[in-house]
Amino acid sequence: MSWLNRTISFAYRNYIFAKRSFFSFAEVMFWPVVGLFSIGLMGNFLQFNKLQIGFIFSGVIAMGVLQVNQLDVAYCLLFDIWGKSIKHTFLSPSRISELMIGSWIIGIIRGILVFIILIISSYLFFDFYLPGVFPTLIFLLGLFLNGLIIGMGVCYFILLFGQRAEVTAWSLVVIVLLLSGIYYPIEIFPPFLKNLAKLLPLTYFLEYFRTFYGFSFNSKFLILKAFLLSFLYILLGFFILNIALRTAKKKGTLIKLSE
Amino acid sequence: MINNYQIAVEIENLYKTFRRGIFRPQYTYALKGINLRIRKGEIFCLLGPNGAGKTTLLNILSLLLYPDKGKIKIFDQDIFERENSLKARLNMCSGNPNFPWTLTVYEILNFYGKLYGLKGKNLKKKINRFCELLEIEKYLDKRFEELSTGTKQRLALAKSLLNEPELLFLDEPTAGLDPDIALKIRKIIKKIHSEKKPTIILTTHYMAEAEMLAEHIAFIKDGEILAEGTPKKLKEQLSAKNLEEVFLELVK
Numbered sequence: 363m364s365w366l367n368r369t370i371s372f373a374y375r376n377y378i379f380a381k382r383s384f385f386s387f388a389e390v391m392f393w394p395v396v397g398l399f400s401i402g403l404m405g406n407f408l409q410f411n412k413l414q415i416g417f418i419f420s421g422v423i424a425m426g427v428l429q430v431n432q433l434d435v436a437y438c439l440l441f442d443i444w445g446k447s448i449k450h451t452f453l454s455p456s457r458i459s460e461l462m463i464g465s466w467i468i469g470i471i472r473g474i475l476v477f478i479i480l481i482i483s484s485y486l487f488f489d490f491y492l493p494g495v496f497p498t499l500i501f502l503l504g505l506f507l508n509g510l511i512i513g514m515g516v517c518y519f520i521l522l523f524g525q526r527a528e529v530t531a532w533s534l535v536v537i538v539l540l541l542s543g544i545y546y547p548i549e550i551f552p553p554f555l556k557n558l559a560k561l562l563p564l565t566y567f568l569e570y571f572r573t574f575y576g577f578s579f580n581s582k583f584l585i586l587k588a589f590l591l592s593f594l595y596i597l598l599g600f601f602i603l604n605i606a607l608r609t610a611k612k613k614g615t616l617i618k619l620s621e
Numbered sequence: 622m623i624n625n626y627q628i629a630v631e632i633e634n635l636y637k638t639f640r641r642g643i644f645r646p647q648y649t650y651a652l653k654g655i656n657l658r659i660r661k662g663e664i665f666c667l668l669g670p671n672g673a674g675k676t677t678l679l680n681i682l683s684l685l686l687y688p689d690k691g692k693i694k695i696f697d698q699d700i701f702e703r704e705n706s707l708k709a710r711l712n713m714c715s716g717n718p719n720f721p722w723t724l725t726v727y728e729i730l731n732f733y734g735k736l737y738g739l740k741g742k743n744l745k746k747k748i749n750r751f752c753e754l755l756e757i758e759k760y761l762d763k764r765f766e767e768l769s770t771g772t773k774q775r776l777a778l779a780k781s782l783l784n785e786p787e788l789l790f791l792d793e794p795t796a797g798l799d800p801d802i803a804l805k806i807r808k809i810i811k812k813i814h815s816e817k818k819p820t821i822i823l824t825t826h827y828m829a830e831a832e833m834l835a836e837h838i839a840f841i842k843d844g845e846i847l848a849e850g851t852p853k854k855l856k857e858q859l860s861a862k863n864l865e866e867v868f869l870e871l872v873k
Contacts, residue, residue, distance in 0.1 A: 364738040371735035375721070382723045445765075446719035449685050450780070454736035455708040611687045614639055617680055620719065 368456050372464025376434055379441055380468060389433060394426030394476045395483060402488040412489065416575030419490045421544040423480050424568060427473045427505045429535055434469030435462055435513020436531040439520050449620040458603050466510050473506060493574030500585065504567030507592040512538055514599035521606035524615050542568055547579065563591035629788055629820040630659040630682065635691030637677055651677040653844040662818040666825065666835035668868060674844040675824035679790045682822065683713050695788060709737060712786035716796030718777030722766040726757060726776055729765060730783065737784035751779040755809060771802040778806065782813065791823045795830060807833050828864040840871050847871045
């Protein structure tokens with residue numbers, strides 16, 4: 363059970379970092395709430411009805427939860443890079459999957475915190491309601507799976523291109539959200555972007571959640587597509603991360619990240 | 622086996638080149654055909670000037686860097702085939718150590734100990750034992766960023782001992798330390814070696830350190846081994862009084 367021990371250790375390390383960092387507090391309490399209020403107040407001004415609020419707020423919630431969740435996965439490398447201690451991690455018999463999953467566990471806990479804060483605030487101030495327990499759980503699970511995929515993507519770029527790729531920890535998620543139809547249906551995209559959006563599992567999770575607010579979409583088997591694509595990308599993610607690690611060891615990037 | 626000694630590390634024809642730049646690439650030939658055999662249980666010292674290739678060689682042996690060409694066996698196993706099982710038997714301590722700043726000494730040792738599969742009372746016992754040996758027990762609750770350079774170095778050494786490695790890499794473990802702290806660390810290395818007899822590969826450019834610790838020495842310069850042998854043999858071969866003279870003679 364060494365793998366479990368190591369996975370829990372990585373989770374515990376992320377927990378300590380989160381507990382001691384002011385930025386971590388802001389990531390959970392400040393930025394998501396600012397996002398929610400700016401969109402919510404705009405909705406009030408434009409006199410959105412309840413269904414429109416449901417559509418828009420599902421995007422706001424997705425953004426808040428996903429941002430925090432994927433950041434935690436990316437932090438598994440970033441904390442080590444900022445502390446110049448990455449070589450100690452890879453010197454040990456740990457696998458990259460243990461590193462990712464351990465950090466992701468804390469991402470899930472922080473994501474749930476963001477979710478609770480956003481749900482309470484949007485209910486109290488903007489009359490937003492959740493469609494029910496089951497669709498909400500499916501949506502949340504979908505967000506966490508997508509957080510893992512995006513975090514893995516960030517780690518891939520960091521291993522390949524070094525510290526200069528750390529900017530992807532804050533930018534990749536925004537690109538994915540924009541393509542998945544964060545505040546709009548993907549039907550408004552030109553064909554190329556629409557096809558690209560159909561390759562993203564987040565698109566289907568958002569569409570699934572929005573059906574409970576009275577919106578219908580052209581896609582069939584939304585949930586099936588969403589989960590199949592998510593698991594496919596996660597498997598692919600572990601595979602390419604191992605390749606990226608081998609490349610980093612060949613090019614010497616791993617050593618450079620420790621200097 | 623060499624003369625009834627078991628071999629811990631066997632390196633054959635090892636090459637490593639670093640490439641910099643995309644359009645006009647520049648190449649640094651860090652290792653040029655290294656061949657070495659290191660006996661089990663000895664302290665083997667790699668001596669050489671800055672940029673000689675010592676750290677590159679250690680990074681390859683510790684599987685942090687892959688070579689372009691060459692074969693390496695550690696404890697008779699090809700390191701690239703048995704990467705993860707071998708990693709559990711190795712550890713490394715380098716000069717100018719770095720760990721996550723916000724973690725305390727205890728958290729750092731606890732975290733890395735767990736990565737090596739240690740847990741519970743066994744891990745706690747080892748943390749206490751090595752902290753006592755390295756005299757850092759009073760810093761257990763201090764964060765890494767609050768420690769002095771000497772204490773950071775002793776912490777790095779404690780971390781490298783947690784899994785009681787059979788092969789320990791010490792990459793300039795006394796670099797940048799005050800002479801009294803450096804001497805203390807050398808004595809601790811000697812004590813650790815006399816207790817459990819791990820194979821230690823040490824890189825340094827302090828001749829006094831090599832003189833005090835090494836049983837075998839390889840002089841390395843520009844990625845090539847210039848000479849190899851016991852300190853006594855090397856001094857005799859080059860009619861030198863000490864290792865410093867051997868070094869100066871070889872790098873001429």
